[in-house]
Amino acid sequence: MKSKMPGTLPECEMEAPENSRRNFLKQSALITAVALTPAVATKAADMHVDEKIAEAFEKLPIKFEVNGVQQSLSVEPRATLLDILREQLDLTGTKKGCDYGQCGACTVHVDGHRVNSCLTLGVMVNGKKVTTIEGLAKGEELHPMQEAFLKHDGFQCGYCTPGQIMSAVACIREGHANSETEIREFMSGNICRCGAYPNIVNAIQEVKEGGHAV
Amino acid sequence: MEKITLDKGAPEGLSRVDGRMKVTGRAKYSAEYKVAGVTYGVLAGSTITSGSIKTIDTKKAENAPGVLAVITYLNAPKIPGYQTETPAAKGALKIFYDDKIFFNGQPVALVIADTFERALFAASLVKVTYNATTFQTNLKSNLSTGVSPHNGPDYLRGSGDAYKNAPVKVEQEYLIPTEVHNPMELHAIIASWDADDKVSVYDKTQGIKSTQRSIAQAFKLPQENVHVMSPFVGGAFGAALRTWPHEIAAVLAAKVVKKPVKLVLSRADMFTSVGYRPHTWQKIGLGATADGKLTGITHEASGQTSVYEDFTEGVVNISQLMYACPNVNTKYRLVSLNVNTPTPMRGPGEATGAFALESAMDELSYALNIDPIELRMRNYAETDPQTGKPYSSKFLNDAYKIGADAIGWSKRNAKPGTVKENGWLAGYGMAAGMFGAYRGSATVVARLLADGTLHIETAVTDIGPGTGTAMTTIASEVMGISSDKVNFKLGDSTMPPSPTQGGSSVTATVGSAVSDACTQLKEKLKELNGNSESASAGYAQILQQHNLPQLEVTVTSKGGPELGKYAMYSWSVHFMKVLVHPVTGVVKIQQGLSVADAGHIVSPKTARSQMIGGSIMGAGMALMEEAVIDHRYGRLMNNNFADYHVPVQADIPQIEALFVNKPDPYLNPMGAKGMGEIATIGVAAALANAVYNATGKRVRDLPITPDKLV
Known part of the structure; x- marks a missing residue:
């Protein structure tokens, strides 16, 4: 690499990919209309039917279960499970902290396993069962882990808390909660900036040692 | 003296009153309100570090599906508040104001689309060309350009540089890197115009009323026409103390597209948009007699700020205030660089200053061969060294004793690098911290209903310490009713005014108003x-x-x-035991303990968590946190959680927090002093001192990463 003088701009601006698939879909839609009659084609263009058809092609149907409720959605392939939960299903208990799978705030269970929903595309959960923090309690009866977090003050601002709790439940289910050290290791994907770590460990140990079903 | 011990039983005190909302996911943060017709904004940032915008091509972005508008300085409606400011004057960054670029990542465009995905993609299509100019981002190579803020005189007590003539002296330089608040909740705002002159925002902020004032000022609206709502804030640590350009941009964008706009910063944006603890160089000179009496303290500091705005903090204040010493001189300089403006971060100024002063005190203790606690006691200030005023309360001596007993300080070997445990070098360190105890003004409305429930409202926020819980505890104690009969509401600008949550002042300020209101209610009942x-x-x-x-x-x-008669401070002491791997240089905290003299502890359960959390933030500052700029390009290299390390579970052992818990007789009716800052101030020095005790290696530039120990 050629060395650069300080203050000069490296040629590393990213060129956004041409929107070719979408243009192709739009053109195809219009060509199909032209094949019918020119008048239809004109009208279709006026009404932005091409846009709507392209949009329809760009979205994929998915069916999945969230907290026991069957959901049928049409989603863009690039939409993450996190954004679908928060923006389309109004399940905002799952938190956005980084979008890169680096903080754990978005942790949910997919078929019982913890995953970062920001690194999971919506289309990947087609046919699967998703549990979010909103689905953990049984009505007004809190899950033992939620009770333990309250008792041990396992949070302050509360923003990382849903992710911590979902991760903590999975940590016990996986058999990774057999010592303080093990808990710390297997809970290290969930950042808490307020620093509730010792209290979180105490909460998890209490649930583990209490033999509660998680 | 009350000891709050740590075991697997629950910590004593009222559990968080909003805890159930938080553990069930029902607590709604700023980005999470369902607002009809909401649209999504995504910012595009400058790819150069200094210069001006040559051209902006927004056509592709505008034609991308779902895009409603692309706002740049070329088409942005004029923000009335910006027009009244003197154009050349330094001040807050004015977003989409002109073509000037001051730092890398400065917002140059805001794309608004009907979905987040579409806005994000379209933002990548905005094409900007620049006229780049030379820039400076390196603090160390620009130290000579530092200027005195506000042209104020340097501080002098007694004679200057007296340490140089002392029988025993320490003279060292210390460096802290840029540290970024990085609360887990991304800064977010949803702005909706309800009428031409009325706007509502759900906004992440520490100051409801200050945000209301800032938005009203920017858009020249009557203050009451700006409705600010922030009932839950997902951490802030100072990063939401002021109204930032992105908040103004969202309000502006909602006006442009005539629809509500939701703007959530990305984690990368969080590094360049909402401040940080500034990269700071310091030099300390300490002089003492052979029996450990300080005869001179000299403290110089140079911190970075942006080229467009001065940010100052009290880095050197702690050296004027901490110890009884007749001769003290301090000097503070600002170095303007092509970076965004810093902002107060937990323990602002003092956390930086305490790292240098308390490291130097440790160095002096080894030079004198006097125990570090004993050295501090020999220089214990019984009255405020700066003003001569008596303290409203000071029980730091108690805190030293409580902490030394609890951590087993007597086990510390004064000879560094001599103790091994299971192949690891072991060492103990301690350091003290202090921060002003403040009380401002707050108004609360308190309503006792005929069903016996008490409802209290004020426009304060709770960024995490447990303000609602503390206020509920105060009300329940003054009224003599159970806490479940108290309903404390906050976070809305239509409520009576309260101060910004910052500077460790909310419990003292708002708590006093709650206490006074309850006392008045009781009198009326009588x-x-x-x-x-x-x-x-x-x-x-x-x-x-x-x-x-x-x-x-x-x-x-x-x-x-009485506030003027006394010097009012909260005090803390932090103890750390570390293990250092002799081959790899890995530092493990084995034991951590903080003791606070924060007056009467109003809410023991949440206070304990706040102290522990502050210690963990200090551990991050000491051992891992460092925002790194590539000075060839002026760009941050680690603006994400994979590369910018904050403490995670595996880094942190059981840390204990203990309280002296003696009331301050003057500051407020509860006898409480602030605690948020002292929880972090001094922690970094305690860790550096422990590492020295373990290894004999003194690290004076944070963070203490393994490469500095091998």
Whole structure:
């Protein structure tokens, strides 16, 4: 690499990919209309039917279960499970902290396993069962882990808390909660900036040692 | 003296009143409100570090599906508040104001689309060309350009540089890198115009009323026409103390597209948009007699700021205040660089200054061969060294004793690098911290209903410490009713005014107003009851007897003249035991303990967590946090959580927090002093001192990463 003088701009601006698939879909839609009659084609263009058809092609149907409720959605392939939960299903208990799978705030269970929903595309959960923090309690009866977090003050601002709790439940289910050290290791994907770590460990140990079903 | 011990039982005190909302996911943060017709904004940032915009091509972005508008300085409606400012004057960054670029990542465009995905993609299509100019981002190579802020004189007590003539002296330089608040919740705002001159925002902020004022000022609106809502804040640590350009941009964008706009910063944006603890160089000179009496302290500091705005903090204050020393001189300089403006971060100034002063005190203790606690006690200030005023309360000596006993300080070997445990070098360190104890003005409305429940409202926020819980505890204690009968509401600008949550002042300020309001309610109840005291159980009965649906008081509370008579400070001492791997240089905290003299502890359960959390933030500052700029390009290299390390579970052992828990007689009716800052101030030095004790290696530039120990 050629060395650069300080203050000069490296040629590393990213060129956004041409929107070719979408243009192709739009053109195809219009060509199909032209094949019918020119008048239809004109009208279709006026009404932005091409846009709507392209949009329809760009979205994929998915069916999945969230907290026991069957959901049928049409989603863009690039939409993450996190954004679908928060923006389309109004399940905002799952938190956005980084979008890169680096903080754990978005942790949910997919078929019982913890995953970062920001690194999971919506289309990947087609046919699967998703549990979010909103689905953990049984009505007004809190899950033992939620009770333990309250008792041990396992949070302050509360923003990382849903992710911590979902991760903590999975940590016990996986058999990774057999010592303080093990808990710390297997809970290290969930950042808490307020620093509730010792209290979180105490909460998890209490649930583990209490033999509660998680 | 009350000891709050750590075991697997629950910590004592009221559990968080909003805890159930937080553990069930029902607590809604700023980006999470369902607003009809909401649109999504995504910012595009400058790819150069200094210069001006040559061209902006927004056509592709505008034509991308779902895009409603692309706002740049070329088409942005004029923000009225920006026009009245002197154009050349330094000040807050004016977003989309002109073509000037001051730092890398500065917002140059805001794309608004009907979905987040579409806005994000379209933002990548905005094409900007620049006229780049030379820039400076390196603090160390620009130290000579530092200027005195506000042209104020340097501090001098007694004679300057007296340490140089002392029999025993320490003279060292210390460096802290840029540290970024990085609360887990990304900064977010949803802005909706309800009428041409009325706007509502759900906004992440520490100051409801200050945000209301800032938005009103920017858009020249009557203050009451700006409705700010922030009932839950997902951490802030100072990063939401002021109204930032992205908040103004969202309000502007909502006006442009005539629809509500939601703008959530990305984690990368969080590094360049909402401040940080500034990269700071310091030099300390300490002089002492052979028996450990300080004869001179000299403290110089140079911190970075942006080229467009001065940011100052009290880095050197701690050296003027901490120890009884006749000769003290300090000097503070600002170095303007092509970076975004810093902002106060937990323990602003003092956390930086304490790292240098308390590291130097440790170095002096080894030079004198005096125990570090003993050295501090020999220089213990019984009155405020700066003003000569008596302290309202100071029990730091108690804190030293409590901490030394609890951590087992007697086990520390004064000879560094001599103790091994399972192949690891072991060492103990300690350091003290202090921060002003403040009390401002707050107004609360308190309503006792005929069913015996008490409802209190004020426009404060709770960024995590447990303000609602502390206020509920105060109300329940003053009224003598159970905490579940108290409903404390906050986070809305339509409520009576309260201060910004910052500077460790909310419990003292808002708590006083709550206490005063409850006292007034009790007096009114007494009057109604024929001037005889009523048992709390009888409150509802009194109201019912007088056919009153409710009893309401609105009370404004602030400190009296006693605030000027005393020097008021909170104090802390932090102890750390570390293990250092002799081959790899890995540092493991084995034990951590913080002791606070924060007056009467109002809410023990949340206070304990706040102290522990502050210690963990200090551990991050000491051992891992460092925002790194590539000075060839002026760009941050680690603006994400994979590369910018904050403490995670595996880094942190059981840390304990203990309290002296003796009330301050003057600051407020509860006897409470602030705690948020002292929880972090001094922690970094305690860790550096422990590492020295373990290894004999003194690390003076944070963070203490393994490469500095091998």
